[in-house]
Amino acid sequence: MSRNSSGGMGWIHLSEGGNISLQRYFVNEKLSLGMNIELDKEDSHHLFTVMRTRLKDIIELVDSQQNLWLAQVINIRSKKDGTVQVVEALGCPKVEMPVSVTIACGLSKNDKLDWLVQKATELGMASFQPLALSRDVVKWSANKQDDKQDRLQKIVNNAAKQSKRLFQPQVLPIKNLNQLIEFSSAYDLKVVAYEETAKQGQHTALKHSLTQFEPYQNILCVFGAEGGLAQSEVERLLENDFISCSLGPRILRAETAPLYILSALSYYYEL
């Protein structure tokens, strides 16, 4: 096994999930041993300029089938253009949640959505759905929606690499409540985190749903932004088979609540 000089973390030590010190990149095709891969410009820049990876260094590649591979740098034509060769198959390590969790959130100000999607990616989120709700403290104007979505997708992609995911969670185009409800029909379990549920001291709905009605293929979790959900919005969701759930007795900020539910689901499914 080749020394990984790029990370400065010593000898490669393989284990479930891959090696923590190796850089991981995603490719949109199915890989096999011996294949040569031209990394895209962005990954090449990161690998050769930011990480200063050199010829013969080893990286990790995740292919379109969520299989993990080791690849070796065999050609560096420029700081933005290089070739790696697939040298070892690491299979499909068990690092993804056994249930696909979509986090749908109202729009927050400042960089709160940025760090929410970063943390949620670390915590196993499968996709992120931005929501235009009546009490959102910011709006995404129509001509900026694509930029906003792209920005979040880039943050998600980087977090997916760093947290050693096997796919890059998708940031979906923004939806309003009607569109969300239509979209939600594809989900087995639909929950809305609503503070009134917590205030009434009813904290068991989530655990009850998980323990009584398994197995779920996918779960959709809806959260308001700083302003919360309007009662009329919650009622529309409840009429459409969402369950209202509490996330414990304390008041969580808009950006903290999704992290709670992802951690709780990971504890339930993965520990």
Place this chain on the structure above:
Amino acid sequence: MSRNSSGGMGWIHLSEGGNISLQRYFVNEKLSLGMNIELDKEDSHHLFTVMRTRLKDIIELVDSQQNLWLAQVINIRSKKDGTVQVVEALGCPKVEMPVSVTIACGLSKNDKLDWLVQKATELGMASFQPLALSRDVVKWSANKQDDKQDRLQKIVNNAAKQSKRLFQPQVLPIKNLNQLIEFSSAYDLKVVAYEETAKQGQHTALKHSLTQFEPYQNILCVFGAEGGLAQSEVERLLENDFISCSLGPRILRAETAPLYILSALSYYYEL
């Protein structure tokens, strides 16, 4: 019941944990009905200047016994000096974790500790222990330790108000590993989050400890900073009755891991 004009959120609606729209303040004494309380300068400033609270408005007070009270503004001498009168007892709502969780972390750069203690306070942390570890990416120089601790304490205090806690978690003076180990003898359950445990696919230690050896009075959770814990540090902890636990199969950033464990503990104990 008096109208709460300060929050602009309508009529007071009492429920478990208090009212989400009322400002909450902590006082260091035992309260009783009819008592007059002079708020300290900082709380007065927040109440009268930031929140623009007016005469006869209602606020929440938490006393030294973790009892919750309503109080009414009866005198405003200046924007930094006012008196409130205790007008209603709300008892001791069940908003605190049934187990006392101390989060001990290595020192991170930038504002990562700031937001970690804010989020951890929302998620129910009982106290925060800054740790000087060998791989910390920053050091707290001796003459700045008090300032750093005070800064974190202020963030914790604000988060405790906003998340409707019944006490303000304590930020403890920084400790090194030897001091931590001595300190740890007061805890029933001592865990260290160590990525090697996760890499070996052993994800059951935390759940096993919780479900097999309850009840615990208090839990100490130790985390490295960005650089992680040195193996020798982990070994010292394991020799001193810590258990090494995984927080699932994905690689969590230093500032995310404590939020995971607090959420998981809340799910286990509170939902």
